[in-house]
Amino acid sequence: xxxxxxxxxxxxxxxxxxxxxxxxxxxxxxxxxxxxxxxxxxxxxxxxxxxxxxxxxxxxxxxxxxxxxxxxxxxxxxxxxxxxxxxxxxxxxxxxxxxxxxxxxxxxxxxxxxxxxxxxxxxxxxxxxxxxxxxxxxxxxxxxxxxxxxxxxxxxxxxxxxxxxxxxxxxxxxxxxxxxxxxxxxxxxxxxxxxxxxxxxxxxxxxxxxxxxxxxxxxxxxxxxxxxxxxxxxxxxxxxxxxxxxxxxxxx
Amino acid sequence: xxxxxxxxxxxxxxxxxxxxxxxxxxxxxxxxxxxxxxxxxxxxxxxxxxxxxxxxxxxxxxxxxxxxxxxxxxxxxxxxxxxxxxxxxxxxxxxx
Numbered sequence: 308x309x310x311x312x313x314x315x316x317x318x319x320x321x322x323x324x325x326x327x328x329x330x331x332x333x334x335x336x337x338x339x340x341x342x343x344x345x346x347x348x349x350x351x352x353x354x355x356x357x358x359x360x361x362x363x364x365x366x367x368x369x370x371x372x373x374x375x376x377x378x379x380x381x382x383x384x385x386x387x388x389x390x391x392x393x394x395x396x397x398x399x400x401x402x403x404x405x406x407x408x409x410x411x412x413x414x415x416x417x418x419x420x421x422x423x424x425x426x427x428x429x430x431x432x433x434x435x436x437x438x439x440x441x442x443x444x445x446x447x448x449x450x451x452x453x454x455x456x457x458x459x460x461x462x463x464x465x466x467x468x469x470x471x472x473x474x475x476x477x478x479x480x481x482x483x484x485x486x487x488x489x490x491x492x493x494x495x496x497x498x499x500x501x502x503x504x505x506x507x508x509x510x511x512x513x514x515x516x517x518x519x520x521x522x523x524x525x526x527x528x529x530x531x532x533x534x535x536x537x538x539x540x541x542x543x544x545x546x547x548x549x550x551x552x553x554x555x556x557x558x559x
Numbered sequence: 560x561x562x563x564x565x566x567x568x569x570x571x572x573x574x575x576x577x578x579x580x581x582x583x584x585x586x587x588x589x590x591x592x593x594x595x596x597x598x599x600x601x602x603x604x605x606x607x608x609x610x611x612x613x614x615x616x617x618x619x620x621x622x623x624x625x626x627x628x629x630x631x632x633x634x635x636x637x638x639x640x641x642x643x644x645x646x647x648x649x650x651x652x653x654x655x
Binding site for chain 1: 601602603605606607609610618621623624626627630631634
C-alpha cells in the first residue's frame with residue numbers, strides 16, 4: 308500500500324495509472340463515504356472502468372478510515388477538505404481534477420469545489436448532497452445513532468469503532484457550512500446519481516434548486532448502497548458523462 | 560499446477576500473510592482457499608493485496624481490472640487458485 312503524508316496525517320492511497328502513454332493524463336479523484344467505508348468501495352467498482360477510459364485514478368482513505376491514520380480529533384468538514392487539498396499538492400496534481408464522491412465523499416467534493424473552484428473539472432456525486440444544513444442534520448443523526456445498532460455487521464461495527472475512538476460525532480455536526488449562496492456558485496459540470504428507493508431522494512429538490520445546471524440521474528429499485536450493489540448501472544451513467552466532460556485531446 | 564503457478568501461489572501466500580497477519584492466515588493456503596469465507600478478507604484487505612501485486616508484478620497484473628468484472632459477492636467467493644491463474648496468464652501474455 309502506498310502511504311502519503313499530507314496535512315499532518317498518514318493517508319493510505321491507491322492509484323491506477325493508464326498505460327496509454329499520456330505523460331500527464333487527467334486525474335479522477337474518488338472519495339468514499341463516512342464511518343465504516345474505505346477506498347475499497349471505489350477500487351472494486353468504478354476505478355478500473357474510469358482508468359480504462361484513460362484517466363489516472365486516485366483513491367484515498369479519509370482520515371480515521373480504512374488504513375489511513377486515525378487522529379483522535381479534527382473531523383470537521385474543513386479538515387476533510389484540507390486533507391484532499393494537501394494530498395493533491397503532495398502528489399503534484401496541477402491540472403483540474405474530476406472529483407467523484409460517494410455519500411459524504413460527495414459532500415467533501417462539493418465543499419472542495421466551493422473552496423477551490425479553478426481546481427475542479429467536474430463533480431460526480433453518488434447518493435450525496437452539497438453541504439446543506441438539512442444534510443448535516445441527517446449526518447449528525449446517523450453519527451449519534453451508530454451506538455444503538457444491535458447486532459452490527461462488519462461495516463456498522465467499523466463505523467461504531469470510528470465514532471467511539473474520535474471526536475467525529477461532535478466535530479462534523481458543528482462544522483461551519485459555506486451557505487446556500489456559495490453552493491449555488493459552483494459552476495463546474497455536476498452529475499448527481501441517486502438510488503430510487505434511497506431516503507436521499509428527499510434532498511434532490513434542494514439540490515436541483517441550488518444547482519440547476521446539475522444533471523440528476525436515478526437508478527431504480529436500489530437504496531443508499533447504490534455504488535457497491537449496482538456498480539454496472541453507476542458505471543454506465545458515470546463513465547460516458549466523465550468522458551464527455553474531459554477534453555478530447557486529453558484521452559486517447 | 561506448473562512451476563510458475565506454484566511459485567505465484569507461494570508469493571501470494573506470503574502477501575496474504577503480510578496483509579492479514581500470519582496468525583489469521585495459518586499454514587494451509589491452497590488454490591481452493593476462498594477470499595471471503597476462509598480468509599475473511601474485507602474489501603480493504605483486497606485492495607492492500609492489489610497494491611502488493613502491483614508492486615511485485617507491475618502493470619502486467621491489473622487486479623482492479625480483474626475485480627471490476629465481479630460483484631462483491633463473487634469477490635468473497637474468489638479462490639486463491641483463480642488469482643494464481645490470472646497472474647500466471649497475465650505474465651505469460653507479457654512473456655509471449
